[in-house]
Amino acid sequence: MQDSRVMESVRRALGRTTRLGTVPPPPAIPESIARLVNTETGLPQLFAKNAAELKMLVSFASAHDVAGQLIAFLREKKIQRVVLPVSRLLDSLDLVSELKKAGFDARRWDQTTLDESYDFDCGVTDATYAVAETGSIVIRFTPGHPRCISLVPMYHVAILDPKIFLPDMLDLMGKLAKEGCANGVCMISGPSKTADIEMNVVTGVHGPNVVKAFILQ
Numbered sequence: 001m002q003d004s005r006v007m008e009s010v011r012r013a014l015g016r017t018t019r020l021g022t023v024p025p026p027p028a029i030p031e032s033i034a035r036l037v038n039t040e041t042g043l044p045q046l047f048a049k050n051a052a053e054l055k056m057l058v059s060f061a062s063a064h065d066v067a068g069q070l071i072a073f074l075r076e077k078k079i080q081r082v083v084l085p086v087s088r089l090l091d092s093l094d095l096v097s098e099l100k101k102a103g104f105d106a107r108r109w110d111q112t113t114l115d116e117s118y119d120f121d122c123g124v125t126d127a128t129y130a131v132a133e134t135g136s137i138v139i140r141f142t143p144g145h146p147r148c149i150s151l152v153p154m155y156h157v158a159i160l161d162p163k164i165f166l167p168d169m170l171d172l173m174g175k176l177a178k179e180g181c182a183n184g185v186c187m188i189s190g191p192s193k194t195a196d197i198e199m200n201v202v203t204g205v206h207g208p209n210v211v212k213a214f215i216l217q
Contacts, residue, residue, distance in 0.1 A: 043132040043165035044215045050135030054190030057212040066214050067098040070124065070157060073212060074104060079121040079155060082106040086144030089126040089161055099124075109144055117148045122155035123208075128185070129175065130160050130213075133168035137188040137213065140181065147186060156188070156208040160215045 011019070037046065048058040061069045074082065082104050084090055099106035125145065129138040137158050141147050150156045166172050176185060192207030 037133045037167040043167060044130075044160075044162055046132040047130050047135055047160075047165060048213075048215065050132065051190065051213060052135070054135050055211075056135065056190045057210065059212075059214055060217050061214045062217050063093060066093060066159060066216060067095055069214060070095070070159075071099065071102045071104075073157065074099075074122060077122075077155060077210070080105060081120045082122045082124055083109065083112060083117060083120040083149055083153070084124045085109050085126070085142075085146075085149055087126045090124070090159060093159070095124065095159075109146065109149065114146070114148060117152050120153045122157060123149040123151075123153045124157045124159070125150050127158050127160055127164060129172060130165050131167075131169060131172050131187075132165055134187075134189060137211075138172060139186050139188070140179075141183040141186070143183070147184065150186065150188065151207045154209045155212070156210070157212045157214065158188075160213055162216055 127137045128140040191211050
Protein backbone atom coordinates (compact mmCIF):
# COMPACT_ATOMS: atom_id res chain seq x y z
CA MET A 1 0.00 0.00 0.00
CA GLN A 2 2.81 2.36 0.90
CA ASP A 3 4.54 1.56 -2.43
CA SER A 4 1.44 2.53 -4.43
CA ARG A 5 1.22 5.88 -2.65
CA VAL A 6 4.89 6.54 -3.41
CA MET A 7 4.42 5.74 -7.09
CA GLU A 8 1.29 7.90 -7.22
CA SER A 9 3.31 10.81 -5.84
CA VAL A 10 5.99 10.25 -8.48
CA ARG A 11 3.36 10.22 -11.27
CA ARG A 12 1.86 13.48 -10.06
CA ALA A 13 5.31 15.07 -9.85
CA LEU A 14 5.91 14.05 -13.47
CA GLY A 15 2.57 15.49 -14.55
CA ARG A 16 1.01 12.10 -15.34
CA THR A 17 -2.57 11.30 -14.39
CA THR A 18 -2.70 7.62 -15.39
CA ARG A 19 -0.41 4.65 -15.20
CA LEU A 20 1.69 3.70 -18.20
CA GLY A 21 0.27 0.75 -20.11
CA THR A 22 3.69 -0.62 -21.06
CA VAL A 23 7.20 -0.04 -19.86
CA PRO A 24 8.93 2.39 -22.22
CA PRO A 25 12.13 1.15 -23.87
CA PRO A 26 15.38 2.53 -22.52
CA PRO A 27 16.74 5.51 -24.44
CA ALA A 28 19.39 4.87 -27.05
CA ILE A 29 22.85 5.67 -25.71
CA PRO A 30 25.26 7.27 -28.19
CA GLU A 31 28.28 5.09 -28.91
CA SER A 32 30.57 7.94 -27.89
CA ILE A 33 29.18 7.60 -24.36
CA ALA A 34 28.75 3.81 -24.19
CA ARG A 35 32.26 3.19 -25.50
CA LEU A 36 35.17 4.74 -23.69
CA VAL A 37 37.67 3.67 -26.36
CA ASN A 38 37.54 5.05 -29.88
CA THR A 39 38.27 2.37 -32.46
CA GLU A 40 40.66 4.78 -34.18
CA THR A 41 42.91 4.81 -31.10
CA GLY A 42 46.21 2.93 -31.28
CA LEU A 43 44.92 -0.14 -29.46
CA PRO A 44 48.28 -1.81 -28.65
CA GLN A 45 49.60 1.45 -27.20
CA LEU A 46 46.44 2.01 -25.14
CA PHE A 47 46.57 -1.59 -23.94
CA ALA A 48 50.19 -1.13 -22.87
CA LYS A 49 49.31 2.00 -20.88
CA ASN A 50 46.33 0.46 -19.08
CA ALA A 51 48.06 -2.87 -18.46
CA ALA A 52 51.07 -1.11 -16.93
CA GLU A 53 48.72 0.63 -14.46
CA LEU A 54 47.68 -2.87 -13.34
CA LYS A 55 51.34 -3.83 -12.72
CA MET A 56 51.70 -5.86 -15.90
CA LEU A 57 55.10 -5.58 -17.60
CA VAL A 58 54.69 -4.68 -21.28
CA SER A 59 57.23 -4.44 -24.11
CA PHE A 60 57.03 -4.13 -27.88
CA ALA A 61 59.06 -6.51 -30.03
CA SER A 62 59.33 -7.57 -33.64
CA ALA A 63 58.82 -11.19 -34.65
CA HIS A 64 62.54 -11.28 -35.39
CA ASP A 65 63.77 -10.25 -31.93
CA VAL A 66 60.98 -11.39 -29.58
CA ALA A 67 62.81 -14.65 -28.81
CA GLY A 68 65.92 -12.73 -27.77
CA GLN A 69 63.90 -10.37 -25.56
CA LEU A 70 62.06 -13.32 -24.02
CA ILE A 71 65.33 -15.13 -23.27
CA ALA A 72 66.78 -11.99 -21.67
CA PHE A 73 63.68 -11.63 -19.46
CA LEU A 74 63.77 -15.28 -18.38
CA ARG A 75 67.48 -15.04 -17.52
CA GLU A 76 66.90 -11.85 -15.55
CA LYS A 77 64.26 -13.63 -13.46
CA LYS A 78 66.46 -16.75 -13.11
CA ILE A 79 63.83 -18.94 -14.73
CA GLN A 80 64.90 -22.41 -15.85
CA ARG A 81 61.80 -24.43 -16.79
CA VAL A 82 59.23 -23.13 -19.28
CA VAL A 83 55.98 -24.64 -20.56
CA LEU A 84 54.20 -23.46 -23.72
CA PRO A 85 50.81 -24.36 -25.26
CA VAL A 86 50.26 -25.93 -28.64
CA SER A 87 50.10 -22.65 -30.55
CA ARG A 88 50.36 -21.75 -34.22
CA LEU A 89 51.79 -18.32 -33.33
CA LEU A 90 54.43 -19.61 -30.91
CA ASP A 91 55.39 -22.40 -33.30
CA SER A 92 55.82 -19.85 -36.12
CA LEU A 93 58.26 -17.96 -33.87
CA ASP A 94 60.10 -21.25 -33.13
CA LEU A 95 60.15 -20.38 -29.44
CA VAL A 96 60.57 -23.89 -28.05
CA SER A 97 63.66 -24.47 -30.18
CA GLU A 98 65.11 -21.02 -29.36
CA LEU A 99 64.58 -21.53 -25.64
CA LYS A 100 66.20 -24.96 -25.72
CA LYS A 101 69.22 -23.61 -27.60
CA ALA A 102 69.55 -20.94 -24.90
CA GLY A 103 69.73 -23.64 -22.22
CA PHE A 104 66.17 -23.64 -20.87
CA ASP A 105 64.10 -26.73 -20.19
CA ALA A 106 61.27 -25.74 -22.55
CA ARG A 107 58.37 -28.01 -23.46
CA ARG A 108 55.11 -27.77 -25.36
CA TRP A 109 51.98 -28.94 -23.59
CA ASP A 110 51.83 -32.12 -25.70
CA GLN A 111 55.26 -33.05 -24.30
CA THR A 112 54.33 -32.81 -20.62
CA THR A 113 51.53 -33.58 -18.13
CA LEU A 114 49.26 -31.75 -15.73
CA ASP A 115 51.22 -33.01 -12.73
CA GLU A 116 54.47 -31.74 -14.24
CA SER A 117 52.99 -28.26 -14.82
CA TYR A 118 53.56 -27.52 -11.13
CA ASP A 119 57.30 -27.90 -11.64
CA PHE A 120 57.60 -25.17 -14.29
CA ASP A 121 58.79 -21.69 -13.37
CA CYS A 122 57.04 -19.90 -16.24
CA GLY A 123 54.23 -20.34 -18.74
CA VAL A 124 54.71 -18.66 -22.12
CA THR A 125 51.45 -18.34 -24.05
CA ASP A 126 49.73 -16.59 -26.88
CA ALA A 127 46.26 -15.07 -26.32
CA THR A 128 42.86 -15.12 -27.96
CA TYR A 129 42.21 -11.41 -27.51
CA ALA A 130 43.63 -8.37 -25.72
CA VAL A 131 41.26 -5.63 -24.51
CA ALA A 132 42.71 -2.13 -24.74
CA GLU A 133 40.13 -0.50 -22.43
CA THR A 134 40.98 -2.71 -19.45
CA GLY A 135 44.54 -3.80 -20.26
CA SER A 136 43.38 -7.42 -20.13
CA ILE A 137 44.72 -10.54 -21.82
CA VAL A 138 41.95 -12.96 -22.81
CA ILE A 139 42.69 -16.67 -23.24
CA ARG A 140 40.16 -19.21 -24.48
CA PHE A 141 41.25 -22.60 -23.18
CA THR A 142 41.55 -25.66 -25.42
CA PRO A 143 42.95 -29.17 -24.94
CA GLY A 144 46.27 -27.88 -26.32
CA HIS A 145 46.16 -24.74 -24.19
CA PRO A 146 44.84 -25.58 -20.70
CA ARG A 147 44.37 -22.98 -17.97
CA CYS A 148 47.23 -24.32 -15.84
CA ILE A 149 49.88 -22.90 -18.22
CA SER A 150 48.95 -19.29 -17.45
CA LEU A 151 47.67 -19.78 -13.89
CA VAL A 152 50.00 -22.24 -12.12
CA PRO A 153 53.61 -21.01 -12.70
CA MET A 154 54.73 -17.92 -10.79
CA TYR A 155 55.64 -16.19 -14.08
CA HIS A 156 53.37 -15.78 -17.09
CA VAL A 157 54.61 -14.33 -20.38
CA ALA A 158 52.11 -13.62 -23.16
CA ILE A 159 53.07 -13.03 -26.79
CA LEU A 160 50.38 -10.81 -28.32
CA ASP A 161 49.67 -10.68 -32.05
CA PRO A 162 48.61 -7.14 -33.08
CA LYS A 163 45.58 -8.63 -34.86
CA ILE A 164 43.91 -9.73 -31.60
CA PHE A 165 43.42 -6.31 -29.98
CA LEU A 166 39.87 -5.16 -29.28
CA PRO A 167 38.80 -1.68 -28.15
CA ASP A 168 36.61 -2.56 -25.17
CA MET A 169 34.51 -5.09 -23.27
CA LEU A 170 31.51 -4.60 -25.56
CA ASP A 171 33.57 -5.93 -28.46
CA LEU A 172 34.88 -8.83 -26.39
CA MET A 173 31.42 -9.91 -25.19
CA GLY A 174 30.13 -9.71 -28.75
CA LYS A 175 32.97 -11.92 -29.99
CA LEU A 176 32.52 -14.50 -27.23
CA ALA A 177 28.75 -14.58 -27.70
CA LYS A 178 29.26 -15.54 -31.35
CA GLU A 179 32.24 -17.86 -30.93
CA GLY A 180 31.40 -19.52 -27.61
CA CYS A 181 33.65 -20.07 -24.62
CA ALA A 182 34.73 -23.66 -25.36
CA ASN A 183 36.42 -25.05 -22.23
CA GLY A 184 36.40 -21.66 -20.52
CA VAL A 185 37.83 -18.16 -20.89
CA CYS A 186 40.19 -16.34 -18.54
CA MET A 187 40.74 -12.59 -18.41
CA ILE A 188 44.15 -11.66 -17.02
CA SER A 189 44.60 -8.09 -15.81
CA GLY A 190 48.06 -7.97 -14.30
CA PRO A 191 49.51 -10.35 -11.71
CA SER A 192 47.28 -12.25 -9.30
CA LYS A 193 46.17 -9.96 -6.48
CA THR A 194 44.19 -10.57 -3.30
CA ALA A 195 43.47 -8.45 -0.24
CA ASP A 196 42.28 -9.16 3.29
CA ILE A 197 39.62 -7.20 5.18
CA GLU A 198 42.22 -4.56 6.06
CA MET A 199 43.03 -4.13 2.34
CA ASN A 200 46.57 -5.46 2.58
CA VAL A 201 47.24 -6.49 -1.02
CA VAL A 202 49.34 -9.58 -1.72
CA THR A 203 50.33 -10.71 -5.23
CA GLY A 204 50.88 -14.23 -6.47
CA VAL A 205 48.62 -16.10 -4.04
CA HIS A 206 46.13 -17.43 -6.59
CA GLY A 207 48.19 -17.19 -9.76
CA PRO A 208 51.32 -15.67 -11.30
CA ASN A 209 53.28 -13.14 -9.29
CA VAL A 210 54.60 -11.54 -12.50
CA VAL A 211 52.80 -11.12 -15.83
CA LYS A 212 54.81 -9.96 -18.85
CA ALA A 213 53.40 -9.16 -22.30
CA PHE A 214 55.37 -8.84 -25.51
CA ILE A 215 53.34 -7.03 -28.19
CA LEU A 216 54.49 -7.96 -31.68
CA GLN A 217 55.03 -5.11 -34.11
